[in-house]
Amino acid sequence: MENWNTFIGWLHLVAEWLGTVWFSVGKVQVSALLLLGLLLILLLPWFVASGVEKALVRAGRYRPGANQATIYALARILRYGVLALGVLVGLNLLGIDFTALAVLGGAVGIGIGLGLQAIFSNFVSGIILLVEQTLKPGDFVELESGVRGRVIEIGMRYTLIRTNNAVDIIVPNSEFTTNRVTSWTHGSPYRRLEVPFSVAYGSDKALVQEAALAAAAAVSDTVQDEVRQTSVWCTKFGDSALEFSLMVWIGPDAIFKPGATQSKYLWALDDALRERKLEIPFPQRDVHLR
Numbered sequence: 001m002e003n004w005n006t007f008i009g010w011l012h013l014v015a016e017w018l019g020t021v022w023f024s025v026g027k028v029q030v031s032a033l034l035l036l037g038l039l040l041i042l043l044l045p046w047f048v049a050s051g052v053e054k055a056l057v058r059a060g061r062y063r064p065g066a067n068q069a070t071i072y073a074l075a076r077i078l079r080y081g082v083l084a085l086g087v088l089v090g091l092n093l094l095g096i097d098f099t100a101l102a103v104l105g106g107a108v109g110i111g112i113g114l115g116l117q118a119i120f121s122n123f124v125s126g127i128i129l130l131v132e133q134t135l136k137p138g139d140f141v142e143l144e145s146g147v148r149g150r151v152i153e154i155g156m157r158y159t160l161i162r163t164n165n166a167v168d169i170i171v172p173n174s175e176f177t178t179n180r181v182t183s184w185t186h187g188s189p190y191r192r193l194e195v196p197f198s199v200a201y202g203s204d205k206a207l208v209q210e211a212a213l214a215a216a217a218a219v220s221d222t223v224q225d226e227v228r229q230t231s232v233w234c235t236k237f238g239d240s241a242l243e244f245s246l247m248v249w250i251g252p253d254a255i256f257k258p259g260a261t262q263s264k265y266l267w268a269l270d271d272a273l274r275e276r277k278l279e280i281p282f283p284q285r286d287v288h289l290r
Contacts, residue, residue, distance in 0.1 A: 046083060076130050122157045125173035129154055135176055140256050142182040150256060164257060189252040190223055195265040198241035200279040211276050212246045215268035221254035221261055241281045
């Protein structure tokens with residue numbers, strides 16, 4: 001019985017401490033209980049919003065023919081909306097007058113003007129990317145800064161890009177809306193690849209074309225149909241060689257590995273040229289001595 005009374009006494013002390021007003025902001029009395037409620041208000045909507053997003057994405061995966069990019073964008077926007085609504089409703093239930101937050105809002109506005117404009121710009125850019133769907137998870141992109149890889153996630157402030165070396169790069173969203181971005185997979189899963197090579201002057205051009213077409217046919221990534229045809233172009237009279245380009249169409253799997261794909265065609269070209277005794281020349285210089 002004595003232990004129970006002690007326990008009840010401790011509960012009264014804790015409740016009294018939680019309810020003690022530390023200071024006031026307008027009509028709002030700030031206490032430990034209020035701060036605890038604010039913490040719950042921030043955490044609960046976050047978990048609910050994350051659950052809604054995951055449920056929507058999971059449901060979209062089991063719907064055949066569903067546009068996964070649209071579902072991802074809708075789930076992300078819905079997550080932000082649920083999070084914002086939950087915070088507003090929670091603050092209202094705690095009895096916080098939003099007019100009392102005018103000072104805080106003014107301070108946030110000044111902060112945006114002084115140093116938070118980059119964060120605000122990245123957030124707005126993320127919303128634009130999700131709504132316009134110019135960038136989607138799974139796209140293979142190349143940025144103006146030289147970063148090249150697959151889009152893994154579009155977040156509130158950044159976009160996560162994973163390179164072919166399994167390096168994750170966090171790129172601010174504003175870089176996708178203000179700079180030039182090359183998307184290798186936007187609109188079509190097929191792309192034409194240019195593979196330059198050269199042969200010695202005096203080589204049989206018809207034999208060069210035959211070797212290049214044979215090299216393209218030997219690579220499994222080559223796409224050949226009525227619309228997409230492999231071709232060989234003579235592009236330049238070089239200083240020491242006649243220069244060509246093998247123009248070949250590649251499919252979705254090869255697009256995500258541009259370096260490895262280029263290497264495959266160069267390897268096959270070298271084999272085909274050697275097989276036909278076509279010379280790949282070294283640079284030549286004429287030196288005149290007086």
